[in-house]
Amino acid sequence: xxxxxxxxxPGLISFLKSLKTxxxxxxxxxLISLLKRxxxxxxxxxxxxxxxxxxxxxxxxxxRDAAKLVERIRQVGRRLTAAQPREVVVGNIxxxxxxxxxxxxxxxxGDSHTGSDAGHNTPTHHDSMTRPxxxxxxxTFSPLRHAAAEPMDASMTSEMSDSSEFNRRPPLLTSHTxxxxxxxxxxxxxxFGLFSQPDDSNASTPTGAASPDGKSAHSLNLxxxxxxxxxxxxxxxxxxxxxxxxxxxxxxxxxxQIAGVALEHIHSNEIILTHTASxxxxxxxxxxxxxxxxxxxxxxxxxxxxxxTHGILLTGRKRETRxxxxxxxxxxxxxxxxxxxxxxxxxxxxxxxxxxxxxxxxHTVLANGGLVAAAGxxxxxxxxKEHRTPVVVLSGVYKLSPVYPFDIDELIExxxxxxxxxxxxxxxxxxxxxxxPLYDYxxxxxxxxxxxxxxxxxxSYLYRIVADHYHTEDITL
Amino acid sequence: MSVHTPTADKxxxxxxxxxxxxxxxxxxxxxxxxxxxxxxxxxxxxxSSVSTVAETLALLEHHTAVLKAEIANPISLSxxxxxxxxxxxxxxxxxxxxxxAPGDDFRAIRNHLLSNGRLFVDRxxxxxxxxxxxxxxxxxxxxxxxxxxxxxxxxxxxxxxxESSTMRFRVVYVLSGSESSDTIEGDQIVADLRxxxxxxxxxxxxxxxxxxxxxxxxxxxxxxxVENGGIISRLGTYQMGLLAKSKGKxxxxxxxxxxxxxxxxxxxxDLPIEQKVLEFRVADDTKGTAxxxxxxxxxxDMHGAKPKCSGVxxxxxxxxxxxxxxxxxITESGVxxxxxxxEELIKIWF
Numbered sequence: 001x002x003x004x005x006x007x008x009x010p011g012l013i014s015f016l017k018s019l020k021t022x023x024x025x026x027x028x029x030x031l032i033s034l035l036k037r038x039x040x041x042x043x044x045x046x047x048x049x050x051x052x053x054x055x056x057x058x059x060x061x062x063x064r065d066a067a068k069l070v071e072r073i074r075q076v077g078r079r080l081t082a083a084q085p086r087e088v089v090v091g092n093i094x095x096x097x098x099x100x101x102x103x104x105x106x107x108x109x110g111d112s113h114t115g116s117d118a119g120h121n122t123p124t125h126h127d128s129m130t131r132p133x134x135x136x137x138x139x140t141f142s143p144l145r146h147a148a149a150e151p152m153d154a155s156m157t158s159e160m161s162d163s164s165e166f167n168r169r170p171p172l173l174t175s176h177t178x179x180x181x182x183x184x185x186x187x188x189x190x191x192f193g194l195f196s197q198p199d200d201s202n203a204s205t206p207t208g209a210a211s212p213d214g215k216s217a218h219s220l221n222l223x224x225x226x227x228x229x230x231x232x233x234x235x236x237x238x239x240x241x242x243x244x245x246x247x248x249x250x251x252x253x254x255x256x257q258i259a260g261v262a263l264e265h266i267h268s269n270e271i272i273l274t275h276t277a278s279x280x281x282x283x284x285x286x287x288x289x290x291x292x293x294x295x296x297x298x299x300x301x302x303x304x305x306x307x308x309t310h311g312i313l314l315t316g317r318k319r320e321t322r323x324x325x326x327x328x329x330x331x332x333x334x335x336x337x338x339x340x341x342x343x344x345x346x347x348x349x350x351x352x353x354x355x356x357x358x359x360x361x362x363h364t365v366l367a368n369g370g371l372v373a374a375a376g377x378x379x380x381x382x383x384x385k386e387h388r389t390p391v392v393v394l395s396g397v398y399k400l401s402p403v404y405p406f407d408i409d410e411l412i413e414x415x416x417x418x419x420x421x422x423x424x425x426x427x428x429x430x431x432x433x434x435x436x437p438l439y440d441y442x443x444x445x446x447x448x449x450x451x452x453x454x455x456x457x458x459x460s461y462l463y464r465i466v467a468d469h470y471h472t473e474d475i476t477l
Numbered sequence: 478m479s480v481h482t483p484t485a486d487k488x489x490x491x492x493x494x495x496x497x498x499x500x501x502x503x504x505x506x507x508x509x510x511x512x513x514x515x516x517x518x519x520x521x522x523x524x525s526s527v528s529t530v531a532e533t534l535a536l537l538e539h540h541t542a543v544l545k546a547e548i549a550n551p552i553s554l555s556x557x558x559x560x561x562x563x564x565x566x567x568x569x570x571x572x573x574x575x576x577x578a579p580g581d582d583f584r585a586i587r588n589h590l591l592s593n594g595r596l597f598v599d600r601x602x603x604x605x606x607x608x609x610x611x612x613x614x615x616x617x618x619x620x621x622x623x624x625x626x627x628x629x630x631x632x633x634x635x636x637x638x639x640e641s642s643t644m645r646f647r648v649v650y651v652l653s654g655s656e657s658s659d660t661i662e663g664d665q666i667v668a669d670l671r672x673x674x675x676x677x678x679x680x681x682x683x684x685x686x687x688x689x690x691x692x693x694x695x696x697x698x699x700x701x702x703v704e705n706g707g708i709i710s711r712l713g714t715y716q717m718g719l720l721a722k723s724k725g726k727x728x729x730x731x732x733x734x735x736x737x738x739x740x741x742x743x744x745x746x747d748l749p750i751e752q753k754v755l756e757f758r759v760a761d762d763t764k765g766t767a768x769x770x771x772x773x774x775x776x777x778d779m780h781g782a783k784p785k786c787s788g789v790x791x792x793x794x795x796x797x798x799x800x801x802x803x804x805x806x807i808t809e810s811g812v813x814x815x816x817x818x819x820e821e822l823i824k825i826w827f
Contacts, residue, residue: 192825368805
């Protein structure tokens with residue numbers, strides 16, 4: 001982190017620069033090494049880097065075979081997530097891109113099948129798949145230790161492909177990649193999975209859960225892929241690249257979109273408690289500060305984030321980020337006339353009785369509504385619960401992951417213990433074990449509201465947003 | 478089996494839905510009640526000569542009513558009958574979506590149902606395995622799992638976890654001492670797990686709070702999953718949920734999605750069944766209700782233990798666990814939050 005200050009140090013900027021001239025494969029290696037060395041860290045830089053790389057990968061992809069493109073993206077995605085499994089965002093972006101490919105496929109095959117089953121294919125498939133995708137594999141998967149041990153053994157997979165509910169889900173909207181509620185598929189009926197047509201009979205297709213010609217949905221999928229590669233009028237690559245660019249726009253705009261609802265949540269004379277250095281939270285508060293007067297209490301998140309916190313309060317910029325990294329450094333809250341109190345984390349409970357609202361930044365939001373955030377977040381949320389203070393979490397949809405937290409310990413990263421007790425203090429370090437966790441897992445029931453770039457959601461509703469943004473078949477990369 | 482149905486005007490006096498249901502259930506130990514109910518209804522259609530949609534629906538409605546009236550605890554099976562009814566209504570309403578000519582849609586659906594009855598059952602059983610394959614990820618190495626009852630899904634899940642040899646986990650199994658079928662199945666699962674080298678401790682209901690300190694997670698089965706995401710499960714599940722919540726232990730429910738039932742109970746006493754759990758007595762009338770002669774002879778539910786329609790005895794009784802106690806519902810299509818249940822139900826009903 002320290003060497004990030006020098007211009008030459010490798011990081012997001014240098015990666016994005018080199019991406020312009022370097023071909024995809026070396027760039028993948030480059031990003032992997034950056035991720036491994038933690039020279040790109042935190043959700044947003046990781047998301048931006050991954051999206052840019054994906055654009056490059058898709059751009060350099062030759063041929064029209066969609067299945068190969070999917071495989072290529074997957075393969076890159078697997079390597080990236082393996083390089084830094086705790087940066088869950090990397091996997092999220094890869095899955096979003098895979099979703100884009102599938103969506104382009106769906107759209108086009110839907111159009112090209114104008115014949116007897118065109119009207120049949122698209123709608124019925126949608127209802128068969130139906131499921132809030134939390135479904136099938138959310139559970140089967142965590143990018144961390146057990147990603148390898150996914151439950152779908154051979155028999156399962158074949159079984160699933162014949163009932164087909166697992167294979168397809170309604171397409172995401174191409175134009176607004178994150179405008180979720182588009183899945184109002186006509187009469188969804190996943191509960192009817194029991195009754196769906198078996199593979200071997202062509203007699204009738206009561207639910208449409210199986211393909212009309214009696215082929216399993218899996219083979220159907222392949223067929224459609226092949227179909228697509230034959231048809232020349234679809235420019236798969238450019239459509240996917242357009243989608244990725246929209247994804248980039250979404251990353252750029254998500255803070256502004258979240259800040260756009262600030263006035264609905266922050267009222268005059270409120271005391272707001274927040275923690276760590278988060279661009280999203282600062283922009284949110286600033287946007288409210290334009291119209292309202294309120295007070296901010298900022299827990300400094302010692303020891304791993306305190307310098308960044310101080311920086312963001314003083315200059316509107318994290319101290320370790322370089323000038324050119326953030327194209328528009330914003331004014332700090334204090335410049336907007338907002339009184340800001342910085343407190344050590346240990347004072348959170350004491351001051352909580354006076355706080356009206358807690359606003360948390362997040363590292364990753366998990367499918368069950370829990371979140372991984374800077375260390376100290378759990379304590380803040382607990383204290384807030386104790387005082388019945390509402391806890392609001394700000395998070396771009398790109399941070400929302402289909403991962404289910406089977407093992408919380410796996411998600412927590414440990415940092416440099418030297419920042420807690422400097423190594424020079426040899427006598428102390430000899431006798432005492434010093435630990436420095438960077439993240440906390442905050443369970444869903446401590447959170448009252450999530451604000452994403454789509455709006456406000458209850459934690460229990462997040463499964464639905466996950467379902468709208470990720471295809472089930474992509475959940476295991 | 479003798480034929481007995483309380484309703485007088487049966488369109489098909491020759492078909493006994495209840496005995497069919499019971500024989501189906503008795504014939505296959507692996508079968509769940511909703512699936513058995515669906516099977517029985519399919520059978521009913523097969524025995525009838527209905528040729529129109531309205532006739533079929535009327536027939537189904539009649540048989541469903543009979544079935545629900547005869548079985549002491551019809552919550553679980555009503556999930557099956559409701560699902561079947563909705564399935565028929567939705568498919569019959571949308572013949573165009575099925576690639577069927579307007580003329581033959583009904584017959585095609587009927588044929589599909591009749592020819593694939595076995596398939597439904599197989600699917601229902603497969604879904605159990607699917608759940609097991611999702612659910613086993615919840616069991617981490619070194620974990621201790623608390624469970625209760627004789628749920629076959631839970632059994633399958635634990636067995637699957639035990640078969641993946643890398644996982645070492647322990648099970649605390651709550652078994653009530655009574656002679657209910659639940660206990661018998663529970664014993665089987667315990668024996669099975671022990672055969673797989675999983676250390677299992679069996680404790681009575683009263684030891685749940687005591688054991689909870691040693692437990693990392695609670696996994697229970699369910700008879701029905703209701704609209705608000707709560708579950709209906711064997712008596713004692715509710716208190717396990719309350720205790721788990723108070724100790725901060727995750728409480729997971731495993732249930733196939735055909736157990737989703739359209740009920741919205743607000744409290745324990747809203748369930749549409751009569752349970753002989755709370756019976757207030759004074760010294761005089763000790764044998765008042767208990768030895769009430771059963772009003773019909775020869776009718777026993779599947780356990781053959783108690784007279785029909787006279788309420789459910791305490792050891793077969795169920796309770797309602799509200800959704801706020803449940804961390805997640807593991808179904809064959811993934812892990813749902815309790816609030817996802819209503820969405821699933823709304824999808825098929827509206």
